[in-house]
Amino acid sequence: MTLSAPTVLLPYQQKWVGDQSQVKVCEKSRRVGISWAEAADAALTGAASRTAGGDDTWYIGYNQDMAKEFILDVAFWAKHYQLAAGEMEEQVFIDQDEGKQDKHILTFGITFASGFRVTALSSRPSNLRGKQGRVVIDEAAFHGDLAGLIKAAIALLMWGGRVRIISTHDGDTNAFNELVQDCRAKKLPYSVHRIDFTTAVEQGLFKRICLSTSKEWTEEAEAAWVAGMRAFYASNAAEELDVIPGTGSGSYLQRAVIETCMRDGIPVVRLSLPNEFTVLPKHIREAETADWCREHLQPLLALLDPNLDHHFGQDFARNGDLSAIWPLVQTRDLRLVTPFILEMRNVPFDQQRQVLFYLIDRLPRFRSGAMDARGNGQYLAEVAMQHYGALRIAQVMLSVEWYRDNMPRLKAAFEDQTLAVPKDADVLNDLRAIKLDKGVAKVPDNAHTQGSDGHMRHGDTAVALALAIYAVYQMTADGVCDGFQSVSRRGHGTDSHNDDYSDSRSRSMV
Template sequence: MMEAVLLPYQQAWVADQSPVMVAEKSRRVGLSWAEACKSGLDASSVNGQDSWYIGYNKDMAQEFIRDVAFWAKHFGQAASEMEEIVLDDEEKDILSFRINFASGHRVTALSSRPSNLRGKQGRVVIDEAAFHGQLQELLKAAFALLIWGGSVAIISTHDGVDNPFNELVEDVRAGKKPYSLHRITFNDAVAQGLCKRVFMATKRDWSPAAEAAWCESIRAIYRPNDAEELDVIPSQSGGSYLSRTLIESRMDPTASVLRLECPEHFEQRPDNERRNFVDDWVEEHLQALVDFLPRTQRHYYGQDFARNGDLSTIVPFTEEQSLKKRAPFLIEMRNVPFKQQEQLLFWLVDRLPRFSGGAHDARGNGQYLAEVAMQRYGSEMIHQIMLTREWYRENMPKMKVAFEDDEISVPKDADVLSDFRAIVLDAGVPKVPDNAHTTGADGKQRHGDAAIATLLAHFASLNPGSLIEYESVSGARIGGQYDDYLRAL
């Protein structure tokens, strides 16, 4: 029955058994209605629990309890009619609503005063959480119910990037809070059948053209706030994602930035000349730094690829005993041909002690280097990443938390600082905008390259493969036997 009535995102919410569930959602997608189903099912079971619904006004409370009554009738559950009750709210009596089930459990609407949860047990539902004036205190009171097996559901549209609800969402997304997170945009809901359901309820004929017109009419209603109200993008976005003070506090003055730039038309030179050029650069700039890497610690890397214009940047990580990820150096390549980037990368990774994983920007031309690295080191070791908005949304907050918790260090360098400052909230997603090019100290173009390579290295460190040990290739020159390495299982 539920599959015929609930849309897929509503089904996912009802099926979620996490102790704490968080949903950031568009307006009017029926998630509170699905929660009424979940609360009613729970309260109707002998082994279930009471539910305590907290909206921010009387109309929300009344509508939710009516929805619970609808579900009770739909599932044939024995339940009372909705009844009005008077709650003692310390300062004044509050009229609210309740429905009782034959199981002995009940679903009750409370006001948003945190003290109203004292002595309660069961499931707490905080609806439109971003609009509660005391959300943080309310959450503290609600979480106390978890001790004896209760659960907490937090549902809301957004009300600004600095709102406590958005801060909670970002903490969950970053892994700081062990809660489940659901994200439902208006487009998501429409794709899963919302418009068809609305047309069915209002006895209208559905067609693709009618759906498109309906969607546009809804957006017209909410403009200019449709990004926040429908697309789940908190407003007031746009500032730098990482503060200058935070970045500088995680910069290591002993770490180096190595810069390799090939001359114009370098790709047209003979193969041996190109290889020898990179050999000489490695011997002069990189060899000693790699020799100094601690042999007992795990190592990772990330590469943000570019061939022309922007930089191609490699950031290696040493995982210290404290689990802090330290970039002992980073490599910036400008105008370096594909084969020489491959040459340098293989030389470096072959010599990273206890190599445990790497991640590549695999978009466009970067797909070549990501693929050959995967072929050399294995698909479990190399992550080929398509840098989509959703990927940034999921992974950038984790790097931010690592900076805040002093779990990352990067070289102290003005251009590297500029790269990290290029990360902004772009329509609610932390990323380097596509058109956000800057000029480095050398007067040439940058595009947040060091920041993205660091993000990829951090991703690799959170998703390690099986440990691989390599012996150095024979000979001192890197232009030679690429495949002369040993894998120790």
């Protein structure tokens, strides 16, 4: 059944109702009207015939007041759309608990002329047994057995049901936040929506409040209302309004979890150049860099399996921090193995390009790379994209949103032990530098550590790994082209010092 989101809903509400995924999850601010929008969907679905996609809806809140409010909202929408439906009914529901005496609980429901109904249930998982239709779990973070409830609800999918899970946060260790993180890590194939207070206001929340309360909207009134809401929630505003689960400040990845994925024999290759190298004539810089690549990279690249797919991620820096390139090999059993890591310190822009192209040209079955395109990194990411194509090089503007969406997958790879990384103290410290900052895993701006060479690091290899994992999964999912491998035009690779590296290697169909 394809439903058109009603125009009376705000854009974020329309997006939620319009998403007809089998299972969808919404992490949200307080009082932004997602349950109200869900009631609109329940009314439309309940009023439709079976052939038009009609179905029952089972609503599960954590208290009776929520149940009554939702059913009243469904009744409102039924009248608004002039749908044939009865009034809200009070019902006595038998709350079954194995091994204990059944409880008779007053609950609420509404029945449509189609024969379908919207009914509120208690949050005991066993109450969903034998049911068919849609399940709405509201304020999921506050249910006592969310995992059991979701397990029971998912069983309804077999007969065409759908599950909607809605909640504000209640801490970063809560089962609801773990569910959201598993979705972002792609452990679960569920659709995720995130609606914070600022987004809701920008999309007309306060204007809608003014309309419903017959008050005049002004920018000044809106600003005062927003300030008042934030003052009301005070120190809890981050969690209650900004959708940032309450959290500690510890490392995102436990040391023991990282070490289980560390392997002996995976090299970390380091290129560090003195300041005076930058002012050497161009042909000397290129020649010395080519010699270094032949000596240090070529032996490692020659060991790569030509039958496996290769990817990479790069976190860029010109001086101060490191430029880190992290290749990944995807094995036949879909594990991700690190063949080596390349670190560059104080390497000029042109030589970083030279080294990068040398490496990419010799990666067998090169599929995709993701590159830090912030600041100075934008140059190298752009020329790599121009040289190898936009389907194979992603220019990533690292942001809070990017980290929120992609760091859970890095964590999942470590926890599931589907990743092999070097047993290296500097790499370990980089990975341990990832912290939760307002609910988002990233390397804090001030998280500088001293490396084994005495120079400063800033979690550089950790960011490169996150980008590499993004390249493996996201770019492949988005349709990276297949069927190409890198071959030399004249067999010289980047050893030639042509100004535009035109003979560095081109792509040829195999």
